[in-house]
Amino acid sequence: MTFGKLLCLACFSFGIGFAQSVTKTTRTFYLGEEKVWVDIYERPGTNITFVNLHDNENTSAEAGRRFVAKYGGRLIELRHGRGREVVVRLHGELHRFDPNRMFSDAGLRSSLKYFRNNSDKVFAIAAAFRDSVIKLVAVREGMVIVALHNNTPDKMTINDYRPGGWYGKDTKKVSINPQRDPDNFFVVAQADLFSALSSLDYNVALRADDPPDRGMFLDYCFRHGGVFVAVEAEHGKLTEQMEMLEALRKILREKYLITAHEAGLSSP
Numbered sequence: 001m002t003f004g005k006l007l008c009l010a011c012f013s014f015g016i017g018f019a020q021s022v023t024k025t026t027r028t029f030y031l032g033e034e035k036v037w038v039d040i041y042e043r044p045g046t047n048i049t050f051v052n053l054h055d056n057e058n059t060s061a062e063a064g065r066r067f068v069a070k071y072g073g074r075l076i077e078l079r080h081g082r083g084r085e086v087v088v089r090l091h092g093e094l095h096r097f098d099p100n101r102m103f104s105d106a107g108l109r110s111s112l113k114y115f116r117n118n119s120d121k122v123f124a125i126a127a128a129f130r131d132s133v134i135k136l137v138a139v140r141e142g143m144v145i146v147a148l149h150n151n152t153p154d155k156m157t158i159n160d161y162r163p164g165g166w167y168g169k170d171t172k173k174v175s176i177n178p179q180r181d182p183d184n185f186f187v188v189a190q191a192d193l194f195s196a197l198s199s200l201d202y203n204v205a206l207r208a209d210d211p212p213d214r215g216m217f218l219d220y221c222f223r224h225g226g227v228f229v230a231v232e233a234e235h236g237k238l239t240e241q242m243e244m245l246e247a248l249r250k251i252l253r254e255k256y257l258i259t260a261h262e263a264g265l266s267s268p
């Protein structure tokens with residue numbers, strides 16, 4: 001770590017003792033005239049990386065912060081104050097794209113087009129930002145990545161993953177529990193995680209083997225050997241989203257997570 005990086009390292013505690021404090025590092029990126037910050041919260045204890053791509057999905061980011069404070073791990077959070085989409089600003093003009101469509105050139109191009117931009121210059125700036133995020137996340141074989149999202153009631157639900165639904169073609173299997181809020185669900189890339197979550201009666205979708213190229217973070221992580229889970233909950237439902245993360249942790253611990261004890265660190 002360079003001296004410059006050390007200087008920008010802010011250390012703060014969540015009131016659970018010095019040895020367990022969370023470190024926060026902020027990186028600043030320029031997309032034309034637009035500033036985007038990427039906050040990285042870290043605490044030793046669990047080999048899990050949370051990623052919050054949509055800046056307005058704050059409940060999920062808070063759930064990630066609480067998890068990292070309690071068990072350890074890493075949270076990467078995009079921050080820019082523009083809402084869900086990231087913006088490239090050139091000569092005062094705003095060009096939007098969905099950061100969960102930027103993980104392939106085709107996906108990024110089609111997201112920019114969706115928001116009515118087809119300029120190569122804007123594409124190049126957005127792609128450079130995408131590459132920086134990829135470098136920060138640094139997916140490698142066996143790494144556990146949990147994408148944190150929130151949704152608006154009934155706008156995007158587990159029902160969209162059924163055959164014929166919006167994400168029907170993206171989905172191999174779906175398990176729906178009518179007793180649960182359809183806004184709260186998991187999307188996984190590994191079949192064993194699908195079985196474990198559905199046997200606990202959670203709403204869960206298993207990604208198709210060869211889904212359409214939408215430039216989604218899930219597909220990027222899976223292609224690079226990551227163990228991927230998206231946790232979607234309704235905006236504001238922090239208790240529910242925390243409960244989902246606790247359940248997921250128990251499942252992941254059996255096979256994928258190295259605990260603080262195994263890593264030779266003090267137990268959380």
Ligand SMILES: [Zn+2]
Nearest residue numbers: 054057149150
């Ligand atoms: Zn989202």
